Amino acid sequence: LMRNTKEKEHYLKEIYRLESANKEVSVSSLSKVLCVSKSSVSNMVKKLVAMHLLNSAPYKAIEFTPEGREQARTIVAKHRLIELFLVEVMGFEPENVHDIAEEIEHIQSPAFFRKVQNMLDKRDTDPHGSPIPDVDF
Numbered sequence: 001l002m003r004n005t006k007e008k009e010h011y012l013k014e015i016y017r018l019e020s021a022n023k024e025v026s027v028s029s030l031s032k033v034l035c036v037s038k039s040s041v042s043n044m045v046k047k048l049v050a051m052h053l054l055n056s057a058p059y060k061a062i063e064f065t066p067e068g069r070e071q072a073r074t075i076v077a078k079h080r081l082i083e084l085f086l087v088e089v090m091g092f093e094p095e096n097v098h099d100i101a102e103e104i105e106h107i108q109s110p111a112f113f114r115k116v117q118n119m120l121d122k123r124d125t126d127p128h129g130s131p132i133p134d135v136d137f
Helices: 005-020 027-034 038-050 066-088 098-104 110-119
Strands: none
Touching (some): 005 038, 027 038
């Protein structure tokens, strides 16, 4: 079992971002965006493969399993929803919400995120113009 859920979710989110931008998902691309060593990335990818969240083979791109993609979509949705909430409801400037959302996205409370979603009338774009994945929390 992985103790560090935050780290796992961070990886899934960055893989989702790379994939959404049609960028190659590899140990070296992840090492760059996450600013960690390639060996750290390799170790984490192995763990995520063991958890059936990723597929990985030599010389092939790292890919989500269906379960991995679902978890990644959920974490991205949480992050972007919270950014929208901070701007629209709380009056933060869009450039000041990323770090706060990075903390809140790890809260394990579907009811909390459903309420946020409803308060925002299920809007589908974050303050930076990125799509909020359609997730049933």
